[in-house]
Amino acid sequence: MIDGFERLMSRQIEWAHRYDGYARLARTPEHLAGILEPARQEYRRTRRVPEWCRVDLLRGWAFYLTRADRHGGGYGLMEGGPMVDEWRAVLERIVSHEEVAANDMPPRDRASVAGGGRICLNRPHLPQAVVSAFFPSRDSERLTDLAPSVVYRGRLRCIDRYASVERFLKEPA
Structure with a gap:
């Protein structure tokens, strides 16, 4: 049986894939990682998503995390996984962003x-x-x-x- 965490995470990953970060922000995973690196460094240092991140960058970040999870074996976004805190922080920042549009809102618990x-x-x-x-x-x-x-x-x-x-x-x- 699928629990609530898995069900929600599945819906959120599906939502994240609707934003093609490669097409919208960078052509390759390496370029996308480079674009996101300053924000991710600040997140790792402060445990907060930087306020200067705009919605497109945040959507690209969520997309990147799903791709990194998949190519890393699919365990990073499992309950208790090493990427879950970063994932939640990015999605919470999207939800609270002053410029968020309805179609940018992730599925919520x-x-x-x-x-x-x-x-x-x-x-x-x-x-x-x-x-x-x-x-x-x-x-x-x-x-x-x-x-x-x-x-x-x-x-x-x-x-x-x-x-x-x-x-x-x-x-x-």
């Missing part, structure tokens, strides 16, 4: 999204941030499956059909 009270996954005071709020209810599992959806002005709406967050926010409830 249901417990962290629907677990205890209303959880906001962004910084709502920033105008370009994606408004993602979930609340626990009888349907909370179904709501998290709809992500990226938002509860805004008392109504659940899917943000994917809007051209921009600004347009979404302007539409009357």
Whole structure:
């Protein structure tokens, strides 16, 4: 039986592969590693993803980690694996990034999204941030499956059909 960690990690790895870091940032694994090296060095030194990383670099970093895991035998992103902390830090930084778009959001753990009270996954005071709020209810599992959806002005709406967050926010409830 597949446990929750494996299921979530599988969904996140699938999500990471949708961003082709070789095509978007560098042509080869070696060039991608070179582009990511300053950020990874700072992460290894501070255990924090640098604030200067933009969303494309973070998506490329997640892509790189999945490729490195696969070519390293597939054990780095297993529960307790040596790459899991870095993986989580990168994904958490993507979720909290002020310029993240709905389609850049990684799959999230249901417990962290629907677990205890209303959880906001962004910084709502920033105008370009994606408004993602979930609340626990009888349907909370179904709501998290709809992500990226938002509860805004008392109504659940899917943000994917809007051209921009600004347009979404302007539409009357």
